[in-house]
Amino acid sequence: MQVLITLGSNIDREQNIDEAIAQLEQSSALRILAVSPVYVTPAVGPDGERTAQAAFSNAAIRAETGLDPTALRDALRTLEAAMGRVRTSDKFAPRPIDLDIAFYGEEMTEVAGKTIPDGDVLRFAHVATPLADVAGGWVYPQTGQTLAEIAACYSIEKMEKIQ
Secondary structure, three states, X not given: OEEEEEEEEOOOHHHHHHHHHHHHHHOOOEEEEEEOOOEEEOOEOOOOOEOXXXXXXXXXXXXXXXXXXHHHXXXXXXXXXXXXXXXXXXXXXXXXXXXXXXXXXXXXXXXXXXXXXXXXXXXXXXXXXXXXXXXXXXXXXXXXXXXXXXXXXXXXXXXXXXX
């Protein structure tokens, strides 16, 4: 199954994004097909407004996996924990690494209360833009738009491409 995974970090962000990609490339559960550029974006809260937190580095990968969505999520959470991520009730808290399943093929599903495809694709440039870099033709099923079309709705000036 082809999947899209988003990566984000605002603690030692360059090092942690690179490390997460390296770990994912070494995983026997995934075969990386494409890696987006890394973007630096302001930290945002649940309302989409900027916060005082440190900026984030964001990226996305397209990969193949034989894992089902729950097992893939568990593998991503294991990697997060190994990299020092401590999850709290604050979804927008600073973090060394954040790994999320944005798409699981063309399936619409839910894993541990989170909808896949990820609804944040429609809310945040830092999610949509890297995903469009690795899978611009993929269609967000609820709207019928491609990821490239969704990303084009955002002002790229808010994002600084660093790789």
